[in-house]
Amino acid sequence: MLVASFMLLWFHAGNAGYLWQRFITPFGRMSLTNYIGQSIIGVACYYHFGLDLWDKTGAAETLLIGIAIFMALLAFSRKWLATHSQGPLEYLWKRATWIRADRNGAGRSTAAA
Secondary structure: OHHHHHHHHHHOOOHHHHHHHHHHHHHHHHHHHHHHHHHHHHHHHOOOOOOOOOOOOOOHHHHHHHHHHHHHHHHHHHHHHHOOOOOOHHHHHHHHHHHHEOOOOOOOOOOOO
């Protein structure tokens, strides 16, 4: 119900919904890079070997930290995608899993068997 309601409201918004979608699209295009980036930043903020904020921040502060992390990664994504076709970890993932085609069209893995 929640997803269906969100989709209905999103498409009912018309151009405003699409503007929002266009605004956050770079974040989704670099989803692996941003997921790993959020994890690293979160660990650095909340674990004892980092800033150790786990017991010092409440819900409101944690929400603000999360929004700040999201905005920083969104800005990074927009800047990166201005000069590259995909994120750095997406590129590495693609290179690691790419299957090269033979001359006769049959696929073969680049990994050693």
